[in-house]
Amino acid sequence: MGAPGSGKGTQAEKLMDEYDCRQISTGVLLRQAIESGSDLGNKVQKIMSEGLLVSDEIVLDLIKNELSGIGESSFLLDGYPRNINQAQSLRDFLENIDKPLDFSILIDVPSEILIKRLSGRRTCSLTGKTLNVYFSSQSDLDECLSSGGELVQREDDNEESIIKRIEVYEQQTEPMIDFYRSAGLLLTIDGQGSVDDVYLRLKKLMEL
Numbered sequence: 001m002g003a004p005g006s007g008k009g010t011q012a013e014k015l016m017d018e019y020d021c022r023q024i025s026t027g028v029l030l031r032q033a034i035e036s037g038s039d040l041g042n043k044v045q046k047i048m049s050e051g052l053l054v055s056d057e058i059v060l061d062l063i064k065n066e067l068s069g070i071g072e073s074s075f076l077l078d079g080y081p082r083n084i085n086q087a088q089s090l091r092d093f094l095e096n097i098d099k100p101l102d103f104s105i106l107i108d109v110p111s112e113i114l115i116k117r118l119s120g121r122r123t124c125s126l127t128g129k130t131l132n133v134y135f136s137s138q139s140d141l142d143e144c145l146s147s148g149g150e151l152v153q154r155e156d157d158n159e160e161s162i163i164k165r166i167e168v169y170e171q172q173t174e175p176m177i178d179f180y181r182s183a184g185l186l187l188t189i190d191g192q193g194s195v196d197d198v199y200l201r202l203k204k205l206m207e208l
């Protein structure tokens with residue numbers, strides 16, 4: 001967990017490249033529903049573009065669906081849970097399927113950095129790789145463009161929605177930090193510095 005722009009998706013992508021583990025991101029699943037034009041997508045589009053959370057029931061259904069039949073595989077949840085109610089539902093569900101969480105990782109980044117990261121975020125239309133016009137190397141950006149890809153900006157990465165998402169995080173998600181701290185599951189890493197620096201810190205902490 002972490003504020004919007006803290007690097008959850010970026011670090012999850014790196015972990016998935018290195019480890020045999022599945023990333024389950026409620027944000028990605030919801031954006032896929034919107035792109036497919038499904039009933040669910042139509043229902044959540046406006047809420048997401050305004051930077052608000054969709055209902056707890058909708059995201060719990062998505063998670064249950066993704067985890068059903070996961071067997072012995074490892075998984076990493078990105079952007080779920082997002083409030084105490086979701087954290088309690090997740091705990092109950094994972095207890096039922098006998099796969100309790102190993103730990104919950106908080107990526108800690110001061111809010112002044114978040115806005116620049118979010119306004120500069122782009123996704124390569126060919127590879128789906130997360131990039132940033134301010135922080136990615138020119139060669140990474142060129143690689144996408146020279147292969148015929150486009151650098152696409154997310155609909156909710158506009159100033160108004162970014163400010164709302166950070167506000168929602170502070171009001172609804174931050175209280176969840178204590179939930180995991182008191183369960184003895186909380187690991188916190190400093191999310192400042194380069195993507196690779198943060199990744200090294202993350203791996204070191206997980207190995208410990």
Ligand code: AP5
Nearest residue numbers: 004005006007008009010026027054079117121132194195
């Ligand atoms: P979601 O997709 O989860 O978005 P978010 O929480 O707002 O988080 P972001 O994806 O914006 O940030 P991130 O931390 O993944 O950062 P990233 O790695 O991309 O959710 C979107 C919406 O879906 C929500 O607003 C809500 O409506 C709905 N939703 C989703 N889950 C829900 C739930 N559980 N309940 C209810 N509603 C839900 O990095 C950002 C940028 O910074 C990138 O460009 C990256 O390249 C760059 N960057 C990353 N790390 C670094 C670094 N160390 N240095 C420099 N740049 C960096």
